Amino acid sequence: MTEILLPTLAALIGTAFGGLITYFTQRQQLSHNLQILKETYKTDFMAEETAKHFLSHKSHIDRSFDVLQKHLGGFEDDELRKILVRAGAIRVYREDGSEWWRLLSRMDEYIDRKKTISKAY
Structure with missing residues (x-):
């Protein structure tokens, strides 16, 4: 039972950790893209x-x-x-x-x- 549970638990933890890294990376990238858009259209935003x-x-x-x-x-x-x-x-x-x-x-x-x-x- 331990031989099946340990690899499954490790895979689950790895997947969760990878998902969190992806979430925070995409969130940071979205923020960066929004900043670029604001700079590109700064005149319109300020107007x-x-x-x-x-x-x-x-x-x-x-x-x-x-x-x-x-x-x-x-x-x-x-x-x-x-x-x-x-x-x-x-x-x-x-x-x-x-x-x-x-x-x-x-x-x-x-x-x-x-x-x-x-x-x-």
Whole structure:
């Protein structure tokens, strides 16, 4: 019985140890690949973060496209719109036809603020 159990146990331990090594190696490689991707597309990542920063300002729920374009220079109009969408923003138009953007995650805040303003009148 010991002759069968000992090699089986050794094989099981070896397989488990090999599996752990593979897991940690692949995890490290994935982290490294993610870092390379971030460096490759750093401009896009930073543009999204900057857009989120401007659209997350506590007193300004939405921003005009002109203001965003001014602060996020170097992008064509449609390219900037794609960056804003990736950042989680939606486009709205004002009555005067101007283009404004706000984060979808702030829609509840926008609605609450609009209700508060309409109650004041």
